[in-house]
Amino acid sequence: MTSMTRLKIAIQKSGRLSEQSLNLLERSGLSFAKSKDKLFWYGRNLPVDLLLVRDDDIPRLLLEGVCQLGIVGENVTREKLLEARCRRPQATLESLTQLDFGHCRLMLAVPEKMDYQGPEDLAGKRLATSYPQLTRQWLDNNRVEADIVTLSGAVEIAPSLGTADAIVDLVSTGTTLRANHLKATDEVLNSQAALFRSPETLDADAEKLLNTLLTRIEGVRQAAESKYVMLHAPRSRLAEISAILPGAESPTVLTLEGQGDRVAVHAVCTEQVFWEHLEELKRAGASAVLVLPVEKMLA
Ligand code: ATP
Numbered sequence: 001m002t003s004m005t006r007l008k009i010a011i012q013k014s015g016r017l018s019e020q021s022l023n024l025l026e027r028s029g030l031s032f033a034k035s036k037d038k039l040f041w042y043g044r045n046l047p048v049d050l051l052l053v054r055d056d057d058i059p060r061l062l063l064e065g066v067c068q069l070g071i072v073g074e075n076v077t078r079e080k081l082l083e084a085r086c087r088r089p090q091a092t093l094e095s096l097t098q099l100d101f102g103h104c105r106l107m108l109a110v111p112e113k114m115d116y117q118g119p120e121d122l123a124g125k126r127l128a129t130s131y132p133q134l135t136r137q138w139l140d141n142n143r144v145e146a147d148i149v150t151l152s153g154a155v156e157i158a159p160s161l162g163t164a165d166a167i168v169d170l171v172s173t174g175t176t177l178r179a180n181h182l183k184a185t186d187e188v189l190n191s192q193a194a195l196f197r198s199p200e201t202l203d204a205d206a207e208k209l210l211n212t213l214l215t216r217i218e219g220v221r222q223a224a225e226s227k228y229v230m231l232h233a234p235r236s237r238l239a240e241i242s243a244i245l246p247g248a249e250s251p252t253v254l255t256l257e258g259q260g261d262r263v264a265v266h267a268v269c270t271e272q273v274f275w276e277h278l279e280e281l282k283r284a285g286a287s288a289v290l291v292l293p294v295e296k297m298l299a
């Protein structure tokens with residue numbers, strides 16, 4: 001690798017995605033020379049630097065090639081991409097992997113008192129939202145013509161202020177909606193955080209570095225779900241026991257000194273192991289069941 005090759009990853013500076021984005025990168029083996037007030041953190045052990053910005057800026061930084069990678073919500077990325085396509089129709093951002101955090105839903109919500117039957121009831125109405133592009137696309141898909149009022153915040157109070165008839169906003173628990181006498185009706189987008197890459201082409205060294213990083217990130221995500229299970233079982237019931245272990249491939253079977261038919265079984269379970277699984281294992285004759293976390297994984 002040439003000493004010139006460095007990658008830049010953009011993450012949210014402070015907000016709902018910040019902590020988990022940084023945590024994922026650190027667990028992937030990256031460490032940074034942090035500075036509390038600076039936007040730029042220098043990568044110490046790998047030539048990968050961090051840019052800390054507002055989440056709304058990340059799609060543009062990727063499109064312009066300022067950063068090669070970015071962690072941001074699909075909601076923001078889709079909205080900004082549609083916006084960019086008004087100027088450059090071919091604009092695109094590749095999602096490398098969904099990250100399983102930052103889950104949220106962009107929903108249509110109408111006043112509780114409204115007798116809402118379906119999107120056609122919105123014809124000629126005004127919708128307040130911070131996501132005008134996604135809202136317009138959803139209206140078009142439903143062949144409804146309505147006006148969109150773009151607001152950057154406090155969208156949920158627009159109906160009571162009389163500035164809109166309904167809203168399209170991110171919903172998690174629904175508490176905010178209820179407090180404003182609104183009810184969520186239709187889902188416009190189901191979103192989570194994802195790792196996106198810039199459309200700019202990289203040289204071979206940078207591409208290699210990006211792939212190393214991606215493999216590590218996948219490994220961290222796999223390891224987070226995986227467990228190492230150890231147990232004792234009668235040899236005669238091995239097939240049954242293996243079938244219960246969630247997401248395990250050919251377990252290791254070891255002889256137990258002086259235990260006759262009983263053997264030790266070790267397996268990596270790549271899916272969640274619940275109490276129900278352990279109880280089922282016990283019924284199948286297993287004993288001394290141990291479930292251990294897996295820290296790192298490299299297939
Ligand atoms: P910034 O200052 O970076 O612009 P923000 O106020 O726009 O921050 P946050 O509220 O921190 O953003 O949300 C960032 C992202 O977190 C959202 O775009 C969305 O992808 C995700 N998210 C997850 N759950 C929720 C939720 N309940 N409400 C809003 N966003 C959520």
Ligand code: ZN
Nearest residue numbers: 054055056057
């Ligand atoms: Zn934002």
